[in-house]
Amino acid sequence: MKKRILYVEDDRQIGSWVTEHLSGCGYEVDWLTDGSPLTVHLEETLVGEGTDKRGCDLVILDVMLPGLDGFSLGRRVKEAHPDLPVLMLSARTAIEDKLQGLQFADDYLTKPFHPDELAARVEVLMRRFGKLEEEALHLKHLQVYGEAERIVDSRTGEDIRLTGKQHQIFQYFLRHRNRILTKEQLYEGVWQEPFLEGDKTLMVHIRYLREKLEQDPGQPEIIETIRGIGYRVRA
Known part of the structure; x- marks a missing residue:
């Protein structure tokens, strides 16, 4: 079952892409543009009966909202549901604002932010509060636990050890699984710097990664090559 997030953001452009x-990334997101119905909406998801009780696993709040601000909403949520993780989003970068938010919230992320960082912080909170079960993601003969923190070869039961950069590349693939990624997207997403045409660094790392992960590195089935475009990991 997908984990459910309640997200309050009045900026429609930001709200849409988040x-x-x-x-x-596999979450079910309920996006509200106004914080006023949040407490009612939250009670309905957590206290509903039978099939109506869909559950809520995390709340994301923008600070600057019409009417009741995110700080006030966040305090109400944590007072009523202390075991529900709350993540604050804000353009306020002053340390005083961060400290104010962290008096009740479990994390505070300032704008602008990269969506992958937001997804990573959401996952950390989900794990901290026991919202995510350590179920293996099955990729052919691989069993992947916790976003590639542990990879097991099901044929032998042995762990597959990756270098730091190999781990980052594979983790990026997993966060964007089933999507075709260009070399530029992969390089810039992992190295956090512009891709230079003709640079073979990424290809070398993927070759070594395939040697560890694939049954036949010459005929890869996990990290697929999409000719003329880039790569894809399907799950």
């Missing part, structure tokens, strides 16, 4: 990205 919702789209988190949905692409």
Whole structure:
């Protein structure tokens, strides 16, 4: 069952791409543009009966909202549901604002932010509060636990050890699984610097990664090559 996030953001452009990205990461996102119905909406998800009780696993709040601000909403949520993780989003970067938010919230992320960082922080909170079960993601003969923190070869039961950069590349693939990624997207997403045409660094790392992960590195089935475009990991 997908984990469910309640997200309050009045900026429709930001709200749209955050919702789209988190949905692409496998979450069910309920996006509200106004915080006033949040407490009622939250009670309905947590206290509903039978099939109506869909559950809520995490709340994301923008600070600057019409009407009741995110700080006030966040305090109400944590007072009523202390075991529900709350993540604050804000353009306020002053240390005083961060400290104010962290008096009750479990994390505070300032704008602008990269959507992958938001997804990573959401996952950390989910794990901290026991919202995510350590179920293996099955990729052919591999069993992947916790976003590639542990990879097991099901044929032998042995762990597959990756270098730091190999781990980062594979983790990036997993966060964007089933999507075709260009070399530029992969390089810039992992190295956090512009891709230079003709640079073979990424290809070398993927070759070594395939040697560890694939049954036949010459005929890869996990990290697929999409000719003329880039790569894809399907799950």
